[in-house]
Amino acid sequence: MKAQDRRSFLKTAAAVGTAAVGMGTATAAAGPKNILSPDRMGVLVDTTVCVGCRNCEHACKTAHDLPTEPLSSYGDRSVFEQMRRPDDTALCVVNEYENPKNADLPYDVKVQCMHCDHPACLSACIVGAFSKEENGAVVWDTDKCIGCRYCMAACPFQIPAFEYHKALDPQIRKCDFCIERTTKGELPACVNICPVEALTYGPRDEVIRIAKQRIRTYGDRYVDHIYGEHEVGGTSWMYMAGRDFKDLGFPKLGQNTAPGVSEAIQHGIFAYFMPPVALYALLGAIMWMTKTRKEEGL
Amino acid sequence: MRTRVLSLVTIVALLWASPVFGQGSKWDKHAPPKKADISCQTCHAGSAPTRTNPALLPCPRSRILPGFHPDQSGPEVLIMSKVSKEYGPVVFSHKLHADMSTMSGGCYGCHHYNSTSMAILSCRECHPANRARTDISMPDLKGAYHRQCMDCHRQWSKATDCQSCHLKRDARQSTEEALQAARLKGKSHPELAVPKRVVYETRSQRGSFVTFFHNDHAERFSLECSDCHKSESCVRCHERTPGGKASPDPLSRTVKTQRTMEALHAPCFSCHGQDKCEECHVDQPREAFDHAKSAGWALNRFHRALSCQKCHGQSKRFTKVDTKCVTCHKGWTPGTFRHEITSLKLDPAHRELDCESCHIDGNFANPPSCAGCHDDKAYPAQKPGTTVKAAAK
Known part of the structure; x- marks a missing residue:
């Protein structure tokens, strides 16, 4: 393939740039949809109840048209021998950890997108493909996505995955909170299939209330911490556990929102158009100084 | 004046019938739960719950009143088919499970809540069948069933596959259901082999062996299994392999202790709390107690x-x-003691003698002596009567 010459590349780039600016003015006022509804939904994952049957993994793949083995094959517990991460072929995975209180009842932890209240992916996305929906779901528009993978770098839980193996039209994949199902009034596929209802779906406030109730009633079963209630400013998916969360593969995160930090720096620098003004002022000053020096030299 | 009194009486009567005054009426009161450790406040918020407003607290599962019915009247086999969509029904051997639960909380392990009506409530009376619902404070029916079953099944079968309980959804489903139900009808958990001697190899520095004579404790102190074994799991007896086969010789075995110090000592300390460590902890396993x-x-x-x-x-x-009979048997005199219970019926001549005439110093542990009266006779070659079949006391 012959490389395109510099002139024609610049021409195309200029044309695309103009078009983008034109479109930008039409949509810029709206910005990416980022709703923090008081009625947003949440899921409580009780890792002390989960039995690690992995039916959720199967239901998830089926609901998202991903290739999967038959459900009967999911009983194979050898998969727990290594820690797994969600990727473009499996939007949620279950990992197993030792239970120091009872070796026969290990803790199983389902991992998927946490659907942050203040999503870092949404903030990082340069084309505004991400949105936080009314029901709490953090979803993205594949038509807008340009595959820059900033969302992957921004996510504090390292959830968004990229279809690296696809040469044509690779996409970002992650849990979408079964937005298609929930808009139809159905439960997320994983919540629906869970045999022990380790996943409780309901309004986020109600879910937190129930979690606190459980900790009060069964104090010796749980650690007194609901992971996701405050982490990175709160998440839609929240976890209860029988041992410290750091031992169950959860990252230790503060209560500040993830985009809060990055946006503060970015917006601070670019406030009042400061960097360009400063740059041009500097260049102007240099020009003026060299000009006077030349005049003096004459 | 008379009408005024009449209307006053009517108003009072009406007020009495109204819910405000009706808290003491018959349908609002129920017999207090039989278990003494449960107060009204275990279930109800406030001091005056009514039928219309019972002000029920979230189910305090662990401290709730149990159902009451004799063990035998529970169902033998149940077929659970109400919630299963993906899989066929579950043929549940209720009696077999009830047998097994004796040492892990009994009926209350599953039937953790019952109304005050004393009838046994089924799970679905409280746990709703639909997962999408407004009240999410307790698990739905599918969740409740599985939570109840899976904690035990995970421990002894190490599996979470659906087919170990659920029938396959196919043409043979109803035949299989009937077959399983017939097979499980009347089936009980085999009677447990009661261990005689258990040697605990402990982690204690001094005296690492603790020998526990299980049968001695159980028989001598007339203990029920559940007096000590309150929350056993199946894996205590069933091997930790898929299939759960019983371990080879549960009657006499040596076990290495693994539980925490507190958990291990708790059952013993209820009686042996004041004893010194070396009373139980010794360097060698002990032999069984022999009175002789x-x-x-x-x-x-x-x-x-x-x-x-x-x-x-x-x-x-x-x-x-001391070994003298009369230390305990104070009423024994020659007239009242039936000597034939010792297999020897005294002849009339000996029947009138004092016990000490033959049993020197009243010591019945030693063989009797004839020398006091007879020069030519000796027990047991000659007997002062006839040998009879030992009579009952």
Whole structure:
């Protein structure tokens, strides 16, 4: 393939740039949809109840048209021998950890997108493909996505995955909170299939209330911490556990929102158009100084 | 005036019938739960719950009143088919499970809540069948069923596959259902082999062996299994392999202790709390208690059947009792004692004698002596009567 010459590349780039600016003015006022509804939904994952049957993994793949083995094959517990991460072929995975209180009842932890209240992916996305929906779901528009993978770098839980193996039209994949199902009034596929209802779906406030109730009633079963209630400013998916969360593969995160930090720096620098003004002022000053020096030299 | 009084009476009567005054009426009161550790506030918020406003608290599962019915009246086999969509029904051997639960909380392990009506409530009376619902404070029916079953099944079968309980959804489903139900009908958990001696190999620095005579404790102190075994899991007996086969010899075994110090000592400390460590912890496994060896006096068949306290009194540390019969058998005189229970029926001549005439010093442990009266006779070559078949006492 012959490389395109510099002139024609610049021409195309200029044309695309103009078009983008034109479109930008039409949509810029709206910005990416980022709703923090008081009625947003949440899921409580009780890792002390989960039995690690992995039916959720199967239901998830089926609901998202991903290739999967038959459900009967999911009983194979050898998969727990290594820690797994969600990727473009499996939007949620279950990992197993030792239970120091009872070796026969290990803790199983389902991992998927946490659907942050203040999503870092949404903030990082340069084309505004991400949105936080009314029901709490953090979803993205594949038509807008340009595959820059900033969302992957921004996510504090390292959830968004990229279809690296696809040469044509690779996409970002992650849990979408079964937005298609929930808009139809159905439960997320994983919540629906869970045999022990380790996943409780309901309004986020109600879910937190129930979690606190459980900790009060069964104090010796749980650690007194609901992971996701405050982490990175709160998440839609929240976890209860029988041992410290750091031992169950959860990252230790503060209560500040993830985009809060990055946006503060970015917006601070670019406030009042400061960097360009400063740059041009500097260049102007240099020009003026060299000009006077030349005049003096004459 | 009279009408005024009448209307006043009517108003009072109406008020009495209204819910405000009706808290004491018959349908609002129920018999208090039978378990003494449950107060009204266990279930109800506030002091005056009514039928219309019972002000129920979230189910305090662990402290709730149980159902009441004799063990035998529970169903033998149940077929659970209400919630399963993906899989076929579950044929549940209720009786078999009830048998197994004796040592892990009994009926209350599953039937954790019951209304005050005393009837046994089914799970679905409280746990709703639909997962999408407004009240998410307790698990739905599918969740409740599985949570109840899977904690035990995970421990002993190490599996979470659906087919180990659910029938396959196919043409043979109803035949299979009937077959399983027939097979499980009348089936009980085999009677447990009660261990005799268990040697615990502990992690204690001094005296690492603790020998526990299980049968001694159980029989002597008339203990029910559930008096000590309150929350056993199946894996205590069933091997930790898929299939759950019983371990080879549960009757006499050595086990390495793994639980915490507190958990291990709790069952013993209820009686042995004041004892010194070395009372139980020794360097070698102990042999079973033998009265002949320890006391120097073998128990006969009558004495063997007695509890230790019968002779040694109620004190925990048993003291030596002398071996004279009359120490305990105070009413025994030649007139009242039926000598034939010793297999020897005295002849009329000997029947009138004092016991000490033959049993020197009243010591019945030694063989009787004839020398006091006879020069030419000796027991047991000659007997002062006839040998009979030992009579019952």
